[in-house]
Amino acid sequence: MISENKSLKNFNTMKVDVNAKNFFIVKDVNQLDDIFKHYTFNNVLAIGGGSNIVFTKDFEGLVIKNEIMGIDILFEDNDFVIIKAGAGVNWHEFVLFSIKNNWAGIENLSLIPGTVGAAPVQNIGAYGQEVQDVIISVDAYDFSTFQSITFSNFECQFSYRKSIFKQKKKNNFIITSVTFELKKHFKPNLSYPAIKNALNKKNITHPTLKQLSDTVIEVRQSKLPDYLTLSNCGSFFTNPYLDKAKFDSFINKYQDAPYFSFHNGYKLSAGWLIEQAGWRGKRIGNVGCYDKHALVIVNYGGATGKEIFNFSEMIRKSVYEKFGVTLEYEVNIL
Ligand SMILES: Cc1cc2nc3c(=O)[nH]c(=O)nc-3n(C[C@H](O)[C@H](O)[C@H](O)COP(=O)(O)OP(=O)(O)OC[C@H]3O[C@@H](n4cnc5c(N)ncnc54)[C@H](O)[C@@H]3O)c2cc1C
Known part of the structure; x- marks a missing residue:
């Protein structure tokens, strides 16, 4: 059944309270035919867990929450x-x-x-x-x-x-x-120092699949806030890419900046840029930049999507002013 004016607060991990004009939970592919052959919508949005979305206003269309299992x-x-x-x-x-x-x-x-x-x-x-x-x-x-x-x-x-x-x-x-x-044959990917170091601390050099997964879980839990207790949607921005010429002039000025090579150019750490611009741990009203991970913006409770978006735009502006680097959104702003 399609509901009307449904609050989406419990359907996004940022806990933003907006309404969907229409809302439907799909459990079977055949239900989609039934809906779209009988009704017309000028705007449709599919969602899953709502962990990568920031709603800045009501959604004037149909939101379909996916619960197709199996x-x-x-x-x-x-x-x-x-x-x-x-x-x-x-x-x-x-x-x-x-x-x-x-x-x-x-x-x-x-x-x-x-x-x-x-x-x-x-x-x-x-x-x-x-x-x-x-x-x-x-x-x-x-x-x-x-x-x-x-x-x-x-x-x-x-x-x-x-x-x-x-x-x-x-x-x-x-x-x-x-x-x-x-x-079926497992070759661990230990390319990230955070994972390798965490395994070393447990004296594991050749992890099993389960040991590696458990270690990833531990590392994530130590760095990222649990969205069930502190609303967030993970990394807000992607790591910016610079071609070789731009990178050379950047790294000349900021020799401590972390980076890694990527497709004939380089990726910078968005978290580092945000931290250097002074945002880590900063809070304005109900919105803040997480103190253990600058790439994560958190809703301390009651923030609107617009407040969250405005906060993120302030971060983008100050990173651009300090480094001349534009941060791109990883989250979907709606
Ligand atoms: C604490 C935390 C940590 C995170 N860590 C990571 C990480 O390490 N790496 C990473 O990549 N991401 C990470 N994310 C982001 C997020 O978890 C992923 O992007 C995830 O895939 C989003 O899934 P979702 O079901 O919640 O999607 P939603 O947030 O519901 O939707 C995200 C986007 O996908 C679209 N979408 C969703 N379902 C469908 C569908 N069935 N059909 C078509 N479009 C669809 C939506 O329209 C929207 O544009 C993190 C998020 C949080 C909160």
Whole structure:
């Protein structure tokens, strides 16, 4: 049943209180045909866990919350397993399911909030792994043609925190399921010092899949606020990319700045830039920059989406004024 004027406060981890003109929880792909063949909406938004969205106003259209469940094994041999998961499956539960079965490929993505269906949207990534490396295809329902369509990995146009679903085809589709290929032979990705150091402290040099996942969870819990107790939506901005010429002039001036090479250029740490601009731990009204991680903006309670957005714009402005570097939003501002 479609509800009207539904509060979205409990459907976004920033706990912003706005209304959706219409709201529907989808549990089965066939329900989408029923809705779109009978009603017309000028604006449709698919959501999962609401952990990467900041609503700055009421949504004057239909919000569809995805609760399409199910995990099916489509194929398996000695080396690989192909699994199709419903878009509404909780991402971390899916990771735990893979760990329990000893299937590798998403262990470094443990504890990322949200749903399987949102994972391809921004090509979720953490600690050296990105979901694009294990996705075979994405099934989606097109709001304009009322047809289901399958995107191959190539057609998803994945890049750093981006895909076709966050760019060219933003809000044109609801992803209904995702097909993954996971490996049965595990080679740990320890490229991130934070993970390697945490394992070293436990005297583990060759972690099992479970040990690696547990360590990722511990590191995340020590750095990031739990959105259930302190409302947030993770990293607010992406790490900015500079081509070689711009990077050379930047690093000449700021020799302490952390960076890593990326696609013929370099990525800077957005968290470092924000911290250097003096924002870490700063609070204005009910909005603040988290004291343990400057890339995270938190709602201490009761902040509106506009207040959160204005706070984030102040951060962007001061980073630009100090470093001449533009921060791009990782979160979806609506
Ligand atoms: C504490 C914290 C830590 C985080 N850490 C990370 C991290 O390490 N790495 C990382 O990449 N992200 C991270 N995130 C961001 C977030 O968890 C991911 O982007 C996640 O994939 C969002 O899932 P969701 O279901 O909550 O999506 P939502 O917030 O509901 O939606 C996000 C976007 O995807 C679209 N969308 C959602 N579901 C669908 C669907 N079924 N079909 C089509 N479009 C859809 C929405 O329209 C929106 O544009 C973090 C967030 C928090 C709160």
